[in-house]
Amino acid sequence: MKKRTSFPLKTTGEMPSSYCTELVPSLDRNVETLKGILGNADDVVFRPFRIGMELDAQLVYIPDMSDRLEIDNNVLRPLMMLAEGQPKDFSSIKNLALPIGSIEESVDAYACAKQLIKGYPLLLLEDCDRALVLKIAKWDKRSVEEPETETSLRGPREGFTESxxxxxxxxxxxxxxxxxxxxxxxxxxxxxxxxxxxxxxxxxxxxxxxxxxxxxxxxxxxxxxxxxxxxxxxxxxxxxxxxxxxxxxxxxxxxxxxxxxxxxxxxxxxxxxxxxxxTLVTLLQAADDYYNRSLYSSLLRMLRYFALFISLMLPATYIALLTFHQEMIPNKLLMSIVSSREEIPFPTIVEVLMMQMAFEVLREAGLRLPRQIGSAVTIVGALVVGEAAVSAGLVSAPIVIIIAFTGIAGFTAPHYSLEFSVRLLRLLLILAGGLLGILGVMYGLIAIAIHLCTLRSFGVPYLSPITPFAANEMKDAVVRAPWWTMIMRPGYSRKNNRRRLAPGKRPNPGNGGER
Amino acid sequence: MRKNKSISVLIQLCKRLLPLAALLSLTGCWDSDEVNSLAIVTSAGIDRTKDGAIELILEIVAPQQQQQQSGTGQSSGQKGGKGTTIVRYAIGDTAADAQGRLQWKLPRTIYWGQLQVLVVGEELARDGFREQLDYLVRVNEIRLRVMPFVTHGKALDFFDSHFLLEQTKAGFLQSEAARVFHKPLTLSRLVQRLSSDEDTAVLPFINIPEDRGDRGGEPYIKGYAVFNQGRMVGTLTGNSFLAAKWATNQLKNDVETVNVGNESPARVTYTTLAAKSRLIPIRKNGEWQMNIRIESEINMIQNTSRLPMAEPQNARLLEAAAAEHIREVVTQTVRDTQRMHADIFAFGEAIKRRNPHEWSRLEPQWNRFYPEMDFKVEASVKLRRIGMNSIPLGRQHKERTKP
Structure with a gap:
């Protein structure tokens, strides 16, 4: 593979040749050039002013992307107030007159325009073929908040923002x-x-x-x-x-x-x-696992694995048992299922697909609608679809329970991208189970297992601590071992720097020499 | 070139997929059956009519009726002890024939997969029902965990009887068997026994009290029906039933009472906590003799005698009395079976295991040899629990009677 360390800037084609992109020692020409590049950019403010009553200058900026206070106080004020007789050449203005932390020079009008677009004001001077880029961009940002999609019981509340x-x-x-x-x-x-x-x-x-x-x-x-x-x-x-x-x-x-x-x-x-x-295992690790005590975390993590399997297989298994393998259902359970299914006009697989679709529709609607309406829709929809459909004899009660439980179980996945894939595969298994019974479900599971075994993420096997097996990493796979036992980093870290913890640090009153 | 390559890849792929495709055609949606298109059989009865035809009785889950019952309670007039199942029967030349005729009367396919109990009428049992069993073990839907029973009188009488604790006849017989036996007999075990060298078997024998009014009259397991050469030859009830259960490790929930000591109120009642019996064939003067060794642990639940069982010498007395009791009833029962020529305790198999060569000599005449066979019952009993009250009520603390 070809090794490349630098990343060339990719731009939209070449500049139109009519533009002279080089800045020239003329303020008017430079302003014209800039306006030409920017075209109908009416939000750009061109502010002509005079430095120390002598030198003409233009400050070009986009109002809501630059710090106005800083423009007023640290750019316009010192420049306008510049006393007569003080040097007013380019470098002294840059080095002596502008109390701004970050400042750049540019000789190219096109590059200038790009900096302007990023929110950096430009300072153009008369008789000068260079422009000053003042790095005082400021725009409205969201403050650091708790991410709503990934909440945790314990642990930091801060999340990344758009900036x-x-x-x-x-x-x-x-x-x-x-x-x-x-x-x-x-x-x-x-x-x-x-x-x-x-x-x-x-x-x-x-x-x-x-x-x-x-x-x-x-x-x-x-x-x-x-x-x-x-x-x-x-x-x-x-x-x-x-x-x-x-x-x-x-x-x-x-x-x-x-x-x-x-x-x-x-x-x-x-x-x-x-x-x-x-890896699959990391997608089932929640942040909470590492903050709560290990026994509790291990229990929850095992529960998550269980819920993942439930979410994947429960409806498919239900259909397969009910339409192909009735002998596998305990007698009394079968009797109650039969009586609840007695008035249902649809085959089991249609029933399951219907309810599954209703569930997905509700979920999608709840996601798209504004939050206040979303919860209302979900509640009303759940009531209507669940309760009314059962009492109207369209679907049987066990199906509602199974679909609801399946859906809820899917939400236990700490990273919902995994839940998406489980949803997709669940549908596949439902069809396989409805067409071929348990055999179909098994085919589906085998196919999924084969796929998972071949999958890699940036060269790391997707099932990695499980297969290929790494005994050391199992401490953080199905269970979450106490911190003092997880001495090594995972296998995808650098080999000669794996140790993250001093060994033998099991907490014990005797260890510290206390009495 | 490129085209050739892609074609060969395609062929390779087809070769790989072919076995999969073949497997897929083995099953498919054409094999599927919605549960509501099935007549789910939970228990079956076979009997013989007077003219020698076979009567097949099926108990079928009735979802409609069940729904009415489990509904809001307004329509509870339907109950009337009917349960949640319906009973249908048909008569045919064989069991399979009767099943075919019964199917004519039912809109749904008869589904045997949930069959749990099989009830054989006494008439048919005495006549030999091995031939009809053939159908039941041949149908691939029927599980071999089905529990077989023999009923007193006609099988239909059992299906007509009513009981209130369980929803279905199958559920009733299952819980009844679980109450009486440590490990209820299944169809597979029955088939094994019937095809063994001794060709004997025992089946639970259900008794249906004659006066079936509203009071009482519920069927219960009364004893064992003893089969020899595929035919029912007699029953073991009462103490013999108990003894048979002793000897076959089937004891459960049984209460026994023995006399201890020689003072006037001397009855002690106990239950059995654990029992183990072994058959040990020995050669004595060239003759086979069977030692039945029974070890058990008991739990005293009532003591009417004035002997405190917390004292070891009294406990020994009780243990001896209980052991004597076991010895008596087991001896009596084995005699009974010897009279019936039915080796239900599998003496023959014990000998076969000890000495297969000898067995091959013994086997042809086993039916004659068994009734004459000598046996000895050795019972050892350990008193394990005496309950909360260590000194009999009303007895003074000081007054210690030495036996």
Missing amino acids: ISTNLSLMRRKIQSVNLKLKSLRIGRDTETEIYIAYMEGIAKPAMIQEVENRLSRIDIDSILETGYIEELTEDDPYSPFPQQQFTERVDIAAAGLLEGRVVILVDGTPDVLIVPV
Whole structure:
């Protein structure tokens, strides 16, 4: 594979040749050039003024993307107040007159325009072929809030926001180590979205980082509006129902990923960050697991595995038993099922598909509608579909219970991308179970197992601690062993730096020498 | 070139998929049956009519009736002890024939997969029902866990009898068997026994009290029906039933009473906690003799004697009395079976296991040999629990009587 370390800026074609992109020593010409590049950009303000009553200048900015207070106080005021006789050449204005933290020069009108678009005001001076880019962009951001899709009982409440600078600062605050490396690149010909690859040097495998960089550098697209774009463009198996990258809004999850030797991809404009590689086991680990005590967490985690299987197989098994293998149902249970099904006009599989569809419709509607109406729709819909359908004799009561329980069980998956795949496969198994009985369900499960075994996420086997088996990592697979036993990092971290904990630190009053 | 390659890949793929496709055609939606298109049989009865035809009685789950019952309670007039099942019967030349005729009367397919009990009428049992059993073990839907019973009188009488505790006849017989036996006999065991060398078997024998009024009159398991050469030859009831259960490790929930000591109120009642019996064939003067060794642990539940059982010497007395009781009833029962020429305790098998060579000599004349066979019952009983009251009520603490 060709090794590339630099990421060329991808732009929309070439500049039209009629523009003279070089700035010239004429303020009017430069302003004209800029206006020409920007076209009908009426939100751009061109503010002509005079520096120290001598030198003509133009401040170009977009009002709501720049810090107005700073423009007034730290740009316009000192420049206008500049006393006569003070040097007013380009470099002294840059170095002496502007009390601004970050400032750049630019000689190219096109580059200037791009900086302007990002919210940086431009300062153009008379008789000067360079422009000053004042990095005082400021726009409205959402404050750091608790992510609504990933709540936890215990643990930090902060989540990523749409602003990548905020996100980077959140990461830095969590991991205050110089080894936290943040590599920047831009993807998207039109959006030029700022993307950061974050990793822990010395913990993440260099090959892994290289692979992430390679895959990102291969992306050539006009826009990146969400991490989902990147996810789909860098997946190992694009048609797999299983997510091969994990996304999260939680800072602590991203930080934990970094410390396990994984790579985090942050994208500007979305609160979701991507974590690679991912295994099935990691998708069933919730942040809470590591904050609550281990016995309790282990119980919950096993419950989650159980719920996953229920969610995947329960309706399919029900159909298979009821239409092919009646002898497998205990006598009394069968009798009550038969009596509840007596007036139902549909075959079992139609019943299940109907209810499943009603459930999905309700769920989708609840998601799309405004939140206040959404809950109302869900409640009314659940009541109508559940209660009325049963009393009208359209579906039997056991089906309602099974579909409802299946749906609820799916929600126990801590990362709902996994729940999506389970939903998809559930449908497949329902059809297989309805057509072929238990044999069909087994075929389906075998197919899923084979697929899972072949799947890889950035080179890491998807079922990794289970198969290929790694005894050490089983401590964090089905159960969550106490922290003092999880001495090593997972297998996808760098080999010579696996130890995360000093061994033999089992808490014990005798250990510290206390009496 | 490229086209050739893709074709060969396609062929490879087809070769891989062919076995899968073949497997898929083995099953499919054409094999499916909605539960509501089935007449689910929970219990079946076979009997013989006077003119020698076979009567097949099926108890079928009736969902309509059940729904009315489990409904809001307004329509509870339908109950009347009918249960949630209906009983239908038909008469044919064989059991399978009768089943075919019964199917004519039913709109739904008869489904044997949930069959739980099989009730054989006494008439047919005495006549030999092995031939009819053939159908039941041949149908692939029927599980071999079905429990067979023999009923006193006609099988239809049993299906006409009523009982209030259980919803179905099958449920009733199952819980009845679970109450009486440690490990209820199943169809598979019955078939094994019937095809063994001794060709004997025992089946639970249901008694139906004659006066079936509203009071009492519920059927119950009274004893064992003894089969020899596929025909019912007699029953073991009362103490013999108990003894047969002793010897076959089937004891459960049984209460026994023995006399201890020689003072006037001397009855002690106990239940059995655990029992183990073994058959040990020994050769004595060239003759086979069977030792039936029974070990059991008992729990005293009532003591009318004035002997405190907390004292070891009194406990020994009770243990000896209980052992003597066991010895008596088991000896009596084995004599009974010897009279019936039915080796229900599988003496023959014990000998066969000890000495297969000898058995091959013995086997042809076993039916004559068994009634003459010598046997000895050795019982050892351990008193394990005496309950909360260690000293009999009304007895002074000081007054310690030495036996």
